Amino acid sequence: MRLRYNYRVYPDAVQREALARSFGCAPGWCSTTGCVCVSRPARTARSNVSDAELSRRLITEAKTTPERAWLGEVSCVVLQQALADLNTAYRNFFASITGKREGRKVAPPRYRSRMDNRQAIRFTRNSRFKVLDNGRLRLPKFGDVPVRWSRSLPSEAGSVTVIRDAAGRYFASLVVQTTEDETLPPVGSEVGIDLGLTHFAVMSEGTKVTAPKFLRRAARKLKRLQQALSRKR
Numbered sequence: 718m719r720l721r722y723n724y725r726v727y728p729d730a731v732q733r734e735a736l737a738r739s740f741g742c743a744p745g746w747c748s749t750t751g752c753v754c755v756s757r758p759a760r761t762a763r764s765n766v767s768d769a770e771l772s773r774r775l776i777t778e779a780k781t782t783p784e785r786a787w788l789g790e791v792s793c794v795v796l797q798q799a800l801a802d803l804n805t806a807y808r809n810f811f812a813s814i815t816g817k818r819e820g821r822k823v824a825p826p827r828y829r830s831r832m833d834n835r836q837a838i839r840f841t842r843n844s845r846f847k848v849l850d851n852g853r854l855r856l857p858k859f860g861d862v863p864v865r866w867s868r869s870l871p872s873e874a875g876s877v878t879v880i881r882d883a884a885g886r887y888f889a890s891l892v893v894q895t896t897e898d899e900t901l902p903p904v905g906s907e908v909g910i911d912l913g914l915t916h917f918a919v920m921s922e923g924t925k926v927t928a929p930k931f932l933r934r935a936a937r938k939l940k941r942l943q944q945a946l947s948r949k950r
Contacts, residue, residue: 725865739791740836794844834883
């Protein structure tokens with residue numbers, strides 16, 4: 718079973734600038750790449766090109782051109798993962814419209830919304846990221862990033878995703894593989910729970926949990942604050 722662990726990271730000014738460059742390169746490059754993937758005259762022509770050949774054409778050879786020279790400033794793993802995600806999205810879309818994919822129809826990939834302020838890039842094990850003994854996370858082309866470890870990892874991480882949310886905070890999301898599922902200790906009795914409006918929960922053994930009065934508590938607090946405000950100039 719795979720588990721995901723999220724931790725807060727604190728990159729410095731130089732690292733934040735490098736991350737911003739990677740955050741901007743991956744979506745913009747995928748937008749232009751998506752036009753190449755979807756504008757082919759026949760869908761069978763896309764299936765004849767392997768993923769390695771597509772990566773060579775759109776990443777390795779593109780770096781040598783003046784128009785795509787900025788691709789060399791970011792890690793190639795970031796571009797390869799973005800290409801893999803875009804490739805999977807188009808493969809699912811083509812399989813859906815041809816009937817090879819069961820279930821509901823899958824829409825084609827769309828451009829990233831400008832209202833979405835969340836940015837993310839992913840590193841796999843091939844990028845040689847490493848959790849150091851001093852508690853820092855070493856990322857390719859970014860250096861050692863301080864991490865606030867709220868809990869320890871059960872095993873070695875297979876991939877890490879660096880996320881920047883709308884508030885400007887940075888997080889590292891690590892995916893680990895566990896060999897066994899964690900089982901809870903056995904209990905001698907069973908209790909049923911009935912959720913309601915008068916009481917938050919009623920147990921089968923007769924215990925009643927009082928419903929929290931969030932609105933009433935907030936109204937009383939608001940009343941006190943308004944009274945204090947009315948006596949001020």
